[in-house]
Structure formats: structure tokens, C-alpha cells
Amino acid sequence: MIKPAIVALAGSPNVGKSTVFNLLTGLSQHVGNWPGKTVEQKTGTLYRDGLIINLVDLPGTYSLTANSTEELIARDFLVREQPDLVVAVLNAASLQRNLYLVAEFVELGIPMILALNMIDVAQQEGIRINAQALSSALNVPVIPMSAAKNSGIRELIDAIVAELQHPRIKIQQTDHIETDSEIENIIKQIEALLTDELTNPYPKHWTVMKLLEGDQEINKLIRNRLPVEKQKNLDSLLENQETSAITIATLRSQWVQNMIMICQEKKSPGKASLTERFDRAATHPVSGIIILIAIMALVFSLVYNIGVPLQHLLNSYLVEAGRKLIYTSFTFMPILLQSFLADALLGGVGTVLTFIPILFLFFFAWGFLEDVGYTARVAFVADRFMHPLGLHGKSVLPLVLGFGCNVPAVTGTRIIDSPRARLLTILLTPLIPCTGRMAVVTFTAAAIFGTRATFVSLGIIIFSILIMLISGIVINRAVLRGEKAILIMELPLYHIPHFKLIALTSWQRTMGFIKRAGTVILVAAVIIWLLSHFPGDNIETSLLAQIGKGLEPIGRTMGLGWQMMVALLASFVAKENTIATLGVLLAGKDVGVYTALQDLLTPASALAFLVLQVLFIPCVATVSAIHQETQSWKWTGFSLVFQLILSFAVAFIVFKIASLFIQ
Amino acid sequence: MASERIEEYLEAIYRKQSTETPVSTSSIAEELKVSLPAVTDMLLKLEKRGLIEYTANKGAVLTEQGRKLATSTVRKHRLWERFLTDILGLQWDVVDNEACRLEHATSPVTEKALLSVLGDIDTCPHGHGIPDKNGNVKEEKAMPLWEISPGHKACIISVNDETPETLRQLQKSGLKPRTVVSIESKNSDNTISLKLADHLISLHKELASNLLARSLTAKELAEIPEEISMSHLSAGESGIVKSVGGGRGVLGRCLSLGFTPGSVVKMVENFGKGPVLVKIQDTEVALGRGVADRMTVVRSNIKY
Numbered sequence: 001m002i003k004p005a006i007v008a009l010a011g012s013p014n015v016g017k018s019t020v021f022n023l024l025t026g027l028s029q030h031v032g033n034w035p036g037k038t039v040e041q042k043t044g045t046l047y048r049d050g051l052i053i054n055l056v057d058l059p060g061t062y063s064l065t066a067n068s069t070e071e072l073i074a075r076d077f078l079v080r081e082q083p084d085l086v087v088a089v090l091n092a093a094s095l096q097r098n099l100y101l102v103a104e105f106v107e108l109g110i111p112m113i114l115a116l117n118m119i120d121v122a123q124q125e126g127i128r129i130n131a132q133a134l135s136s137a138l139n140v141p142v143i144p145m146s147a148a149k150n151s152g153i154r155e156l157i158d159a160i161v162a163e164l165q166h167p168r169i170k171i172q173q174t175d176h177i178e179t180d181s182e183i184e185n186i187i188k189q190i191e192a193l194l195t196d197e198l199t200n201p202y203p204k205h206w207t208v209m210k211l212l213e214g215d216q217e218i219n220k221l222i223r224n225r226l227p228v229e230k231q232k233n234l235d236s237l238l239e240n241q242e243t244s245a246i247t248i249a250t251l252r253s254q255w256v257q258n259m260i261m262i263c264q265e266k267k268s269p270g271k272a273s274l275t276e277r278f279d280r281a282a283t284h285p286v287s288g289i290i291i292l293i294a295i296m297a298l299v300f301s302l303v304y305n306i307g308v309p310l311q312h313l314l315n316s317y318l319v320e321a322g323r324k325l326i327y328t329s330f331t332f333m334p335i336l337l338q339s340f341l342a343d344a345l346l347g348g349v350g351t352v353l354t355f356i357p358i359l360f361l362f363f364f365a366w367g368f369l370e371d372v373g374y375t376a377r378v379a380f381v382a383d384r385f386m387h388p389l390g391l392h393g394k395s396v397l398p399l400v401l402g403f404g405c406n407v408p409a410v411t412g413t414r415i416i417d418s419p420r421a422r423l424l425t426i427l428l429t430p431l432i433p434c435t436g437r438m439a440v441v442t443f444t445a446a447a448i449f450g451t452r453a454t455f456v457s458l459g460i461i462i463f464s465i466l467i468m469l470i471s472g473i474v475i476n477r478a479v480l481r482g483e484k485a486i487l488i489m490e491l492p493l494y495h496i497p498h499f500k501l502i503a504l505t506s507w508q509r510t511m512g513f514i515k516r517a518g519t520v521i522l523v524a525a526v527i528i529w530l531l532s533h534f535p536g537d538n539i540e541t542s543l544l545a546q547i548g549k550g551l552e553p554i555g556r557t558m559g560l561g562w563q564m565m566v567a568l569l570a571s572f573v574a575k576e577n578t579i580a581t582l583g584v585l586l587a588g589k590d591v592g593v594y595t596a597l598q599d600l601l602t603p604a605s606a607l608a609f610l611v612l613q614v615l616f617i618p619c620v621a622t623v624s625a626i627h628q629e630t631q632s633w634k635w636t637g638f639s640l641v642f643q644l645i646l647s648f649a650v651a652f653i654v655f656k657i658a659s660l661f662i663q
Numbered sequence: 664m665a666s667e668r669i670e671e672y673l674e675a676i677y678r679k680q681s682t683e684t685p686v687s688t689s690s691i692a693e694e695l696k697v698s699l700p701a702v703t704d705m706l707l708k709l710e711k712r713g714l715i716e717y718t719a720n721k722g723a724v725l726t727e728q729g730r731k732l733a734t735s736t737v738r739k740h741r742l743w744e745r746f747l748t749d750i751l752g753l754q755w756d757v758v759d760n761e762a763c764r765l766e767h768a769t770s771p772v773t774e775k776a777l778l779s780v781l782g783d784i785d786t787c788p789h790g791h792g793i794p795d796k797n798g799n800v801k802e803e804k805a806m807p808l809w810e811i812s813p814g815h816k817a818c819i820i821s822v823n824d825e826t827p828e829t830l831r832q833l834q835k836s837g838l839k840p841r842t843v844v845s846i847e848s849k850n851s852d853n854t855i856s857l858k859l860a861d862h863l864i865s866l867h868k869e870l871a872s873n874l875l876a877r878s879l880t881a882k883e884l885a886e887i888p889e890e891i892s893m894s895h896l897s898a899g900e901s902g903i904v905k906s907v908g909g910g911r912g913v914l915g916r917c918l919s920l921g922f923t924p925g926s927v928v929k930m931v932e933n934f935g936k937g938p939v940l941v942k943i944q945d946t947e948v949a950l951g952r953g954v955a956d957r958m959t960v961v962r963s964n965i966k967y
Contacts, residue, residue, distance in 0.1 A: 063919035067912050094945045097921055214915060242914065246907060249918035250925065279947070285934050380949045384937030392951055393938065486909075487938050487951035488916050 004045070004052040005164050006081065010074060010105070011089035012098055013060035014373075014492035016117045018042075019147040019501055020089050021057045024157070031508055034059075034073050038414060038629050049161050056083070062097075064104045065210060066217045068417050078110060079201055085163050086112040087156070092122035092129055092144070093493065095264055099256040102138075103177070108206055111167055112140050113159050119144040119152070121495065126267035134263040139168065148498050176205065177251045183244060187212070190237050198225050212244040275493045279377065283491075288381040295374070296400070299365040303404075307358035307435075314354040322346045340529060343584070348525030352517050352574040355405075358435050359513060362404035363506035371502050373492045383487050389472035390480070391416075392487035395425040399468075402432030406618060407516060408509045410625040421485030426629055427475060427639055430618035431468035433461055436575030437614050443579050444613075447597040448606040456610070464614045467650060471642075479638075516621040524573040524620040532566075532584070544569065554648065558612070558655035559605030568612060574619050603662045608655035615647035667767040671695060672705055673714060673733035674740070676723055685722035734798030739766040741787035741794075742777045748788045750780060755788045755839075756830035789830075790821025790840030790875070805875035808846075809855060809868055816845045816884060817876040824873040836864045838874065843887070888961035894939060894952055896930035902960030903927055909957045920948055922958060 009024075011017045021029070025044025034041045042057040058077060059070035066072040078086065088105060090098040095116075105112055116131060135142040141159045145152025178184045190208045199207040202218070210218040211234075226234060238244075281287045323342040330338055369375050375397055383393030394416050402409035409429045416422040433441065441460050445453040531544040548566035555565045563585045570581035586596040601609060617640050618626065627636040675694045679686040692702045710717040714729035725733055743762035747753045753761070769777075785801060786792055792800040805820035819842050822833065833839065837859055844864075847856040853868040866874075879887075890905050904926045907917050921944045922928070931947055932940035939955045941948050 063915065065915050065919065067915040067919070096944045097946060100919060100921065245914060245918065246924060250923045253921065253923045253926065279940075280932075283932055283940055285937065376949070380938055380940065383949070383951065393949070485951075486913055486954055487949055488913070488920065488954055489949045490920065491940065491947040491949055493946075 004054045005085070006054050006056065006083040007085045007087060007160060007164075008056045008058050008077060008081075008083040009087050009089060010058045010078070010101070011060060012062050012091070012101055014490055015060075015089050015091040015098060016147050017057065017060060017089045018505075019498055020087075020115060020117060020145075020153075020156075021055065022501055022504060023147055023150065023153045025055055037069055037073060038631070039069055039073055040414070046157070046160075048157060049165075051161060051164060053160065053164070061101065063101060064108070065213045065215045072217060075108075078105075078108060084111070084167075085160060086110050087115055087160065088112050089115045089117050092116045092119045093125050093127060095122075095127070095129060096256055096260050099259050100252060102259075103252045103255050106138065107177070107209065109203065111163065113156070113163060114138070114140060114142045115152075115156055116142055116144040117147055118495075120146045120149055121493065125273070128265040130263045130265070134259065137259060137262050148496065177255050178248070181247070181251055183212070183247045183251070186237055186244065190234065193230055193233055193237070194222070194226075198222065209248060211238060212241060213248055214241050214245050273493070275373075278494065279491070282374070282377045283380050285381070285384065288377070292378055292381055295369070299362070299369075300403070302365060303358060303361045307361045310357035311354050311439075314357065315351065319346050319350045319354060322350065336533070339533065343532075344525050344529035345522075347580050347584075348529065348573055348577060349517055349522050351576055351580050352436075352521055353514065355435055355439075355576065356510060356514065359405050360506055360510045362435070363408070363509045364502060366401060366404070367502040367505045367509075368497055370505075371495075371497045373494045376489060376491045379487075379489060380491065389424070389428075389469065390476035390485065391421050391424060391472070392485045394487065394489065395421060395485075398425055398429060399432055402429045402434060404435060405513060406430050406432065406434050406622040407513055407625045410622060410629050411512070413629060416485070418485040420480055423630060423635065424472065424475060424480060426626055427635070427642070428468050428472050430622055430626075430639065430643060431464060431471060431615065433464050433614050434575060436619070437571075439576045440571070440578045440613055441610055444597065444601075444606060444610060447594045448601055448603060456607075460610050460614060463611065467615060467646070471646065475642075513621070516624065520620045520624045521574055525577075528570055528573050528577075558608040558652050559602055559659075560609055560612075561600055563600060564609055568609075568616055571613060571616060572620055574621070575613075578613060604655055604658035607658045608651045611654045612647050612651035615643060615650055617643045617647070668705070669709065669712075669714070670732070670736045670767055672709060673725065673729055674736045676715065676725055677730070677733035677737055680725065683722075685716075685718065685724045687722040691723070731798050734794035734800070736766055738794045738798075739769045739774060741791060742774065742781065743769070744787045744789070745781050745784055745793075746777055754831075755834065756827040758788065759825055759827075786821070786840065788840075789825055790819070803877065805877045807872040808866075808874040808876040809871040811846055811876060811878055813846045813848050816843055816879045816887070818843050818879055818883075819874055819876045821875045822873060823875055829870065829873060832870060833874070836866070837862070838864070838866075843879065844876075888963070890959045890961055892956050893928070893930075893941070893950075893958040893960050894933065894955035896928075896933065896960060896962070898930050898933050901927060901929045901963050903963050905959045905961055907958050909954060913954060913957075917954065917958065927963065928960065 009017060009021050021042060021044065024046055028046075029042055029044035032041050032043075033039065039059055044055045044057075046053040046055055056077065058074040061068075061071045061074045064071060064075040064078070066075070077083070086105060088102055090102070102112075102114065114134070116129065116134075119129070122129060129144070131142040131144045141163065143152055143156045143159050145156055147153065176187075178187055187205075187208050190211060191204060194204055194207065196204050199222070202210075207218055207222065211222060222234070223231065282291050323346050326338050326342040326346070330341070333341075366375075369378075378400070379393035379396055381393070382396035386392055386395055389395075395413070397415060398409045398412035401412050406429050409432065410426055413422050413425045413429070416425055438457070438461075441457050442453065445456045445460075449456045528544065531547070532542045534543060536542065544566055545562065547569065548562035551565040551569075552562045555561060563582065566585060567578045567581045571578045582597065583593055586593050586600075617623075623636060623640065626639055627633065630636060672691070672695070675691055676686050679690055679694065683690065688699060688702050688706065691706075692699050695702070706715065706717045706723050709715045709723070709729070713726055714732060715723045715725055717723045740762045743765045744755075744758045747758040747761055748755050784793065792802045794800045803820050807823075808817060808819065811817050819838060819840050821840055822830065838844070838857075842859060844857040844859050847858050847863070849855050850865075854865045855868070855871045857864045857866060891902075893902065893904075896902050904922055904924055906924060907914060907922050909917065926943060929942040930939065931942050936952070938949050938951050941950055941955070
């Protein structure tokens with residue numbers, strides 16, 4: 001058995017690293033989380049020339065100072081796991097920015113290859129890069145390539161194999177960037193204070209640099225290990241830490257500048273690029289908003305015009321037809337088993353799964369906007385509106401994703417760097433009406449409001465967004481502590497989308513949803529089924545009905561009977577289950593669900609029910625996602641209790657006000 | 664053809680003439696590190712050749728002919744100094760000695776070649792004017808830095824004492840001709856506090872008296888670029904980053920994105936409210952207003 005080699009893929013955001021990773025690993029990749037962290041980890045395997053190469057995709061980072069969890073993960077992997085090789089993926093069109101990270105790799109003294117990605121984009125921008133010169137200056141292989149055009153990937157693999165088979169002799173770097181600078185003296189003094197043992201597993205010189213750069217993690221580590229009598233010395237040497245951090249960054253930038261002089265030739269920029277011209281409109285406070293709304297309208301109309309009919313098709317041809325088949329042909333089974341298969345499995349989980357086309361389409365459209373580079377503009381345009389909530393523009397992205405499904409939206413909050421802003425976004429996401437809830441809204445509105453149904457549905461969406469904003473302001477002021485979020489975000493160049501990659505990401509997001517459907521949603525569906533069949537095998541006498549009847553006094557205050565309460569509880573499995581449950585509850589009446597609903601609800605109580613349903617506690621899949629992302633039962637509980645109280649309180653007020661106006 | 668020795672003497676008298684006329688025998692002896700009788704001997708010879716007027720007990724004054732020869736030597740000396748620092752990259756504390764050896768062996772052809780390599784220059788590295796062909800020197804009016812009162816901004820013109828030790832000390836603190844400093848305070852321990860860019864420098868009186876400087880005029884003061892917060896740049900304006908602030912996390916993030924002091928940024932979009940869009944190192948970066956508020960820049964007309 002050959003020992004697999006470990007190769008890490010590192011780079012900044014917006015360098016096309018995922019595309020390179022996909023080309024290298026194909027479909028062998030595994031998506032999971034970094035241990036103990038809510039950061040996605042992608043791994044994959046490559047077999048070549050008798051080698052087994054385990055590829056690890058490190059989180060995208062601009063530096064190796066632990067400013068964020070991503071940076072912490074990336075550098076801890078590099079230092080602690082000591083990969084056999086690091087492939088640094090660079091964006092050739094903005095080499096200067098990308099070489100900053102390479103400067104850090106050089107300081108760390110790790111074996112590496114530079115993959116000069118997007119070389120075609122660089123050429124279009126009038127940038128010529130001499131890979132050979134860069135290679136000999138750094139003594140590492142430099143491979144020009146374009147992952148989007150599938151060129152240069154063979155050369156990259158060959159270079160990886162060659163480096164693994166015949167590693168270069170590591171040259172001990174003696175000429176540090178700070179040589180002959182004003183800060184050299186301080187660095188030497190701190191170095192004298194530390195020992196290799198003390199800084200293990202980090203290299204001593206590197207540790208000193210990070211101390212001066214204000215790296216929290218390293219500071220904590222060294223302070224815990226350093227003998228007390230030396231602490232004071234360290235404190236006085238780190239007195240001007242902020243100045244030192246700036247000096248070190250400046251020195252590193254000078255190093256980068258030298259490299260650029262060696263290897264890059266750039267024609268003076270000609271006319272404004274396509275990106276620049278489009279961005280003047282797309283990032284403008286007025287036209288930017290108009291463009292944003294237009295694009296979102298396009299996305300939703302696409303999703304609904306294609307996805308909703310598909311969902312209906314799946315529902316009638318798979319779920320409904322399947323249930324009929326079970327009840328008519330599986331008569332050899334006990335009736336309870338038939339009901340379990342038909343109602344719990346097909347009716348519960350099956351209905352949830354019919355939403356997959358809508359979800360996939362939505363994820364695909366969103367993935368397209370992400371890959372093209374538009375979502376960063378969305379964050380920029382929305383930033384000004386998010387400040388009253390203590391959030392910044394990036395929070396808008398998961399919230400928009402929430403219109404598709406709250407589950408990936410909660411997971412998607414990972415792009416937000418401040419923990420406080422991230423938590424707040426997680427708490428607000430379930431207030432975004434997802435496709436499941438919108439299905440209930442459109443269904444109920446159509447039954448009660450007839451021709452004015454569209455108007456009511458739209459009103460409910462806008463209303464719930466308003467409630468979300470108000471909740472945000474309140475939670476931000478009253479509940480959360482800590483630093484306010486700050487927007488620092490690179491706007492990537494627009495580029496031609498890579499459909500394979502978009503499909504893959506959309507598929508991974510959809511699969512995440514299906515996996516949940518197979519686990520938590522299944523369990524919840526079974527529990528609801530049990531509650532509705534026992535005791536007495538009749539929903540009217542079941543525990544569920546009894547709970548519903550127990551809740552009726554509360555429901556009455558807004559004109560809602562026990563059936564509506566039961567339907568509401570069923571939405572815990574999945575929001576769209578409300579309709580299915582109403583179907584079951586009202587099946588006894590021969591008039592059809594529509595008419596039965598009209599008998600049960602007045603316009604005022606229908607409005608109250610819609611508000612209640614939209615703001616009610618998140619579905620079980622979302623709750624499990626909230627727990628996974630916050631890693632805290634306290635905040636998961638907060639989310640549940642908050643929305644429980646909020647939904648009933650707001651629905652009650654809506655009912656009272658509506659009763660005044662509509663008879 | 665004047666001998667090397669003669670040129671040395673004339674040069675010494677020329678240098679001393681700015682502070683004392685006539686130049687006494689003893690100060691020439693001190694300057695050239697020779698004995699008094701030797702100086703007297705030489706001065707008599709120079710007078711014979713009509714290069715100086717010499718009065719015993721008083722000293723020497725250059726004649727027109729002597730002045731021409733002296734300035735021609737000084738000119739070569741200072742040109743060489745420039746060449747050694749600017750082209751060969753020698754430190755400014757060693758070039759005086761080197762130039763002393765080279766100046767005497769310099770033919771008009773070499774002098775012309777030096778000029779064409781150096782281009783448009785009018786002072787030596789230490790800030791002294793290079794005499795033109797006719798021996799005329801443009802010397803800027805200056806006074807010892809020590810005598811300029813706190814609160815003023817001053818431009819350093821030249822270094823009076825060119826001993827290597829002094830020059831090395833000055834180099835360390837970044838003080839050289841044409842740099843602008845602001846005088847912060849004069850302290851009781853006979854030092855003067857200066858601000859050069861963002862650094863605070865403390866100089867001893869002795870050193871500060873050896874630096875010649877002049878206060879900036881009102882017009883010049885107005886031209887010094889003002890340091891403003893980055894969020895005050897309007898769209899289309901470029902600036903050079905002066906300082907980066909903000910808590911640890913923010914600072915680190917800004918630095919790793921390239922916002923280091925000295926980097927060039929261009930404001931792409933700034934609507935007075937909300938986030939700004941800044942171009943740095945070929946990419947556009949969105950910054951929350953709070954972040955842009957805490958970085959300072961000076962406006963520049965560098966084409967990005």
C-alpha cells in the first residue's frame with residue numbers, strides 16, 4: 001500500500017480555485033466540514049503514475065494571519081499537517097494582490113507550485129507575465145493555465161507529480177523581508193526571547209512575525225507558554241504592535257513589487273473594461289437597486305415558471321399517483337402500513353422532495369449570479385440598507401438564498417466574517433418566506449381571496465420582510481453584544497460562467513437538502529404521522545387533534561379552528577406540509593379542500609393564518625441547520641421561542657386590525 | 664596646468680570664504696590638516712601666480728582667476744559626488760573622500776560626460792550648489808535648523824558639517840536635503856523634536872545646527888498635500904494611503920488586501936453615504952464607510 005501524498009490547494013478568493021479543484025479531482029470529491037468548524041472542507045483524490053494524491057481545498061484567504069476562521073484553518077493545516085506540497089492558485093489578472101499570500105508561503109518555507117490561473121483573462125487585460133522569470137526568482141515551478149478554458153491542467157498535474165517524486169531541496173531562507181529595515185532589530189530581540197520549543201509547531205521566526213502582526217491565536221499561545229518573567233519584555237517589545245503590523249505588510253508589499261517588476265509587463269489600461277462600464281450602473285445607489293430588482297424578478301419568474309409546473313407534475317404523478325396505488329393495490333398489507341407508506345413517507349417526505357426542481361433551479365440561478373460575479377455587487381448595493389440592523393451587505397446574500405430554502409441560507413451565512421453579524425443573519429433567515437411557505441400562501445390566498453390572491457401573496461412577502469427588518473433592529477439593539485460588522489470585500493471581475501461548476505455546486509446544495517429530507521424530515525414526518533393515527537386510528541380523535549384542540553383557545557382569538565392549528569403544527573416537518581395536512585383533515589368533507597377552507601376561514605382570519613404560517617417556528621430541517629451553524633442550543637432555542645411568540649403576537653394584531661376593515 | 668596641491672588649496676579657501684574673508688592661515692591649515700609654515704609657504708606661491716591676494720597676519724582672498732580655478736574644481740568635486748551616490752549607489756558619507764581623488768584627474772571631456780549622465784542637477788548630495796561653467800553658484804538662503812522656531816515647516820537645504828559620522832547619523836533619521844520636516848518643539852535637554860512624515864525624530868542641538876534649512880513660504884505650505892480621510896476622496900480622484908487604522912481584525916484585513924502606507928488607491932464610487940468602492944492593485948474593493956473613514960490619504964495626480 002502506497003502512502004497517499006497530501007497536496008493542499010491554497011489561494012485567495014476569486015482566483016478560480018474551486019474550478020481548478022474540480023478539474024483535478026473530478027467527481028471523486030467529498031464535501032464536509034473542517035473538524036469543529038462551520039467552514040466547508042472539500043477533499044478529493046487523484047491517481048497518477050502510481051501515486052495516490054489526496055487533494056485538500058483550503059479556504060480562500062488573503063493572508064495567513066488569523067483575522068478569520070478561514071485563515072486560521074488554512075494556516076493551521078499548512079503548519080500542523082505539513083502537506084507534501086502546496087499548490088498556490090493565483091489570479092494572473094491581479095497577480096500583485098495574489099503574490100501577497102505567496103510572500104507568506106515563502107516565509108513559512110513550504111514546498112509549493114504556483115498555478116497561474118486565468119492567464120487568458122490577464123492577456124485580455126494587456127498583462128504579460130513571464131512565468132519563467134517568476135519561477136527562477138522563487139525557485140518553484142510556475143504553471144500558466146486557464147481552468148475555465150481547461151488549458152494547462154495537464155501541465156499542472158505533471159508538475160505536481162514531478163515535485164512529489166523529486167522534491168526540490170528546500171533552501172533555508174536566510175534573507176528575510178525585514179533585512180536592513182527598521183523593524184529587524186525588534187524581530188531579533190523577540191526571537192532571542194523565544195525558543196523553538198516554545199513556538200512549536202510554528203517556526204520561530206514566523207511566530208515572531210505573527211506576534212507583531214497582531215495575530216490573536218499566536219499571541220494567546222505564546223503568552224500561555226512564555227515564563228512570567230519574560231512576559232514584561234515581550235509586552236514592551238510589542239508596544240507599538242500596530243505600527244509593526246503596518247511595517248511588515250509594507251515590507252511584504254515591497255517584496256511583491258520586486259517580483260512584479262521581474263515578471264510582469266503591463267500595457268497602460270486602455271478604455272474602461274466591460275466590468276467597469278457595467279459596474280457604474282450596477283453599483284449605483286439608484287440604478288443598482290433597479291438592476292438588482294430586475295434580475296431578482298427574472299430569477300423568480302424563471303424559477304416559478306419552470307419549477308412550479310414541474311413540482312405540480314411530480315406531485316400529481318409521483319406523490320398522488322403513488323398514494324392512490326398504495327391504497328388501491330397494496331391491499332394485502334395491513335391498512336396501518338398502507339397509511340404509513342402513503343401518508344408518512346410519500347405524503348410527508350415525498351411532498352418535500354417534489355420541491356427539488358424548484359430548489360435546484362433557484363440554486364442554479366443563484367450559483368450563476370455568484371459565478372458571474374454579480375452577488376458581490378448585490379452585497380455592495382444592499383450595504384447601506386443593512387446598517388440599521390447592525391449588518392453589512394454580505395448578509396443580504398444568504399437572506400436572498402432564503403427565498404429558495406432557509407436551510408442552505410442558514411448554511412450560507414458562512415460568508416459573513418463577523419460572528420455577531422453571522423448569528424443575527426442566522427436568526428433572521430427563517431423569517432424569509434421560502435418556496436414551501438409561498439406554496440401555502442398562494443394556495444390559501446387562492447382559496448379565500450380569489451382574484452385578489454396575487455395581491456395578497458405579494459403583500460404577505462413584503463409584510464414578512466418588514467417584520468424581519470424590525471426584528472433585526474430589535475435583536476441587534478437588545479440582544480446581541482460585540483463588534484458591529486464591517487464591510488471589506490473584493491469585487492471580482494465579471495467573467496463567463498462555468499456551467500459545470502455551477503451545476504455541481506447547485507447539485508451539492510440540493511443534495512444537502514435531500515440528505516436532511518432523508519433524516520430529520522423523515523423522523524419528524526413519522527412523528528407527526530404517529531400523532532395523527534394514535535390513539536384510535538382516526539385523525540379526529542388522535543393526539544395531534546387533541547393538541548390542536550388544546551391550542552384552539554389561542555387560535556380562536558384570531559378566528560382559527562383546531563384544524564388550522566394542526567395544519568400549522570404539521571408545518572414543522574416542512575412548511576408545505578400544511579396543505580397536505582389540511583387535505584387530510586378536510587378530506588371527510590365532500591366539498592373539496594378549497595370550499596372547505598372557505599367555510600373555515602373569514603378573510604380576516606385567513607390573513608391572520610397566512611401571517612402566522614409565514615412567521616411560525618422554522619421547519620425541522622432549518623432548526624437542525626441553525627443548531628449546526630450556531631453550535632449552540634441556546635441560540636437554537638432562542639430562535640424557536642422568538643418566532644413562536646412573534647408569529648402569534650403579529651397574527652393576533654393583524655386579525656384585530658383586519659377585522660375592523662373587512663367584514 | 665595647476666597641480667593637485669594648488670587645487671586643494673584653492674578649494675579650501677573657496678569653501679571657507681563663505682564664512683570668513685579673508686581666510687586665515689590657521690583655518691586653512693586646519694581644513695587641509697597641514698602645518699602653519701607649509702600653508703604660508705603655499706599661499707606665497709599662489710600669490711605669485713596671481714591666484715590669491717595674500718596679506719600676512721590677515722589671510723587670503725581669491726582673485727578672479729583663482730576663483731575660476733577653485734569653482735571649476737568644486738564643480739568637478741560635486742559632480743563626482745552626485746555620480747557616486749546616484750549612479751554607483753555609494754553612501755553619502757563616503758563620497759567626499761572619493762570625489763577628492765577623482766576631481767583632479769577630470770578632463771573637460773569626462774566632465775561633459777558626467778553632466779550628460781547626471782542630467783538636470785544643481786546640488787551635490789549634501790545640498791551644496793554646483794557652480795556653473797562661469798563659477799556662479801545658486802545657493803538657497805538657509806539658516807541652521809536649530810534656529811527655526813517650533814510650529815514651522817522647514818525644508819532642509821544642505822548639510823554644513825560633512826564628517827562621515829554626522830552624515831551617517833542624519834541618514835539614519837532619514838534627513839537629507841529637500842526633505843520637509845515640521846519643527847515640533849525645542850526641549851530642555853538641548854534637543855529639537857521634528858516630525859518627518861509620520862515619524863517623530865529627536866536631534867541634538869549640535870546636529871541640528873549643522874543642518875541648514877529654510878521655512879516654507881505660505882505658497883509652498885498651501886501646496887503641501889493635505890492628509891484626508893479616504894472617504895473624503897470623490898469618485899475619480901486618486902490618493903496615496905498615509906495611514907491605516909481600525910481594530911486588529913480590520914487592520915489585518917485591510918493590510919492583506921494591499922492597503923499599506925504608500926499604496927495608490929483610486930476612488931471609484933462614493934455617494935456620500937453608504938459603502939465606497941475603491942480600486943487598489945487592479946481590483947475593486949468595497950469598503951464600509953466606517954473602514955474608509957479610518958484610513959487617511961493625500962490626494963495625488965498619479966494616473967492609476
